[in-house]
Each structure stands twice: as C-alpha cells, then as structure tokens.
Amino acid sequence: MEPEITSTPFGGFFGRELPIMCRAENGNNVERGNCCMLKGTCHCGEISWTLDALPESVTACNCTICRRYGVLWAYGYIGYDIQVTGQTSTYQRRDSEDVDVHFCTICGCVTHYVASFESENGRKRTAVNVRMSDPSPISEIPIRHFEGHDSFRELPGDGRTVKDMWF
8 A cells, every 4th residue: 555645744835745654663664553653741741642653754943933942843634643632822933824833831842733724635734742752662763854944945864863862
C-alpha cells in the first residue's frame, strides 16, 4: 500500500508533497498508524496530546516564533492522527494567519499548532511539540532543520537527533 501523500511536513504551506511516514521502535520506517503512539503533556498536565505513531523525523525551525518557543514539531492532522485534550489559549502571528499556536493557560507550555484552514483532504494540518513528550521513545529520531527566518527552505541534514537537541 502506498503511503498517504500530503502537502509537506512543515504545515502544508510550502508546496512540496511528502509521504506521512513514521519510525517504528525497531528503527524501520512504516506508514503512520502502523506503529506505537506518542503522548505529550504540558508541564502542569492540563493539556495533553497524542500522535498515533512515532514520527519519522521532527522539525526544528528558526523562524521568528519557533526559535523563541524552542519547539520541535511532529506533524499530522487534528482529529485524525492527533488528538488534544484540555483547554488551551491561542496565538496567531500578526504577519501570518496560517496557524494558531496553542499553549496552556496555566503553565504556559506551547503544546501544538493547528492550521487556520483545511487542506485539500478536508483536514487541518497540525504539529505537536515533541518536547512535551517523554524523551526516551523519540531520542533517536532525526532532526530536520527548516530555515524559516531568511530563505524559507529545508536545510541539509546534519545527523543530529532529538537527544542532541535536549540541551
């Protein structure tokens, strides 16, 4: 079976199409939904999210908002392979209405973002902040670097994984 094709793992805004894949605990890449679930919570526990599978990679972006939040994003669709519980507040960049960034009103942790519009498949592209999850299941997942400040492009991989970004 062919993997589902979506706009891009960077939120559906960059005109590239890539399959949604995930990494099983044994290190093999498999279609999303066919491996274990990833869970995350804010610091106080009021907000939680689940992603149906471990991601194949996570994204570190240096745009004006992501670098300030210090997030690492994993992607899916709200209400499909990403579920969120708890009451959040949102922030929307003044220079872009593409995404609503969600955070806990009690402890302030950024938990996820949701696209402001539906994609062609009728779903809203969503990213969860994997820094809200336990480090052990994701420590070996590769980091994709996105240059969101100047050139708005994906950068070549440098071999770093999530465990290299915890500090």
